[in-house]
Amino acid sequence: MAFEDLKIEVSRIADKIEDSATSKMTAICELLRERIEYYDWVGFYMANHEKRTLHLEAFAGEPTDHTVIPFGKGICGQVAESNANFVVPDVKAQDNYIACSITVKSEIVIPLFKDGKNIGQIDIDSSHVDPFTKDDEDFLEFVNVQVAALL
Known part of the structure; x- marks a missing residue:
């Protein structure tokens, strides 16, 4: 899997004029899940700052009960408050982890910014322990720039 090739495909999806932002986000989730062997669940959560909650907007993988996550709860909720990337090599080592599936072994969450605000x-959930590298972080930051331009 080459992240450079995937960047081209993500940009093509983002550039489709006829699709809605949500359908483009879903297509990006599906692409990443299909093409990156250790990306088992891919989703975009969007922030509601007034209610201090995250809401699942688009995803690929098994459905989840975690469609609304309070700021501060779990890895996603912590990223909503910290505004920083969070890579969890082994979810068993995290006290504030929300278990979505017994098969999840690791997680990476990258904040999505628009006009300097974490929106x-x-x-990404993986059934592998410690699969995420700096290359994953850089690639997912690129993906988020593309998505932010849709919103």
């Missing part, structure tokens, strides 16, 4: 995030 959401991309969340």
Whole structure:
């Protein structure tokens, strides 16, 4: 899997004029899940700052009960408050982890910024322990720039 090739495909999806932002986000989730072997669940959560909650906007993978997450709760909720990337090599080592599936072993969450404000995030779950690298972080930051331009 080459992140550079995927960047081209993500940009093509983002550039489709006829699709809505949500359908483009879903297509990006599906692309990443299909093409990156250790991305087992991919989703975008969008922030509601008034209610201090994250809301699942688009995803690919098994459905989740975690469609609304309070700021501060779980990895996603922590990223909503910290505005920083969060890579969890082994979810068993995290006290504030929300279990979505017994198969999840690791997670990466990258905040999504628009005009300097954290408006959401991309969340990736993996059934592998410690698969995420700096290359994943850089690639997902690129993906979020593309998504922010849609919103």
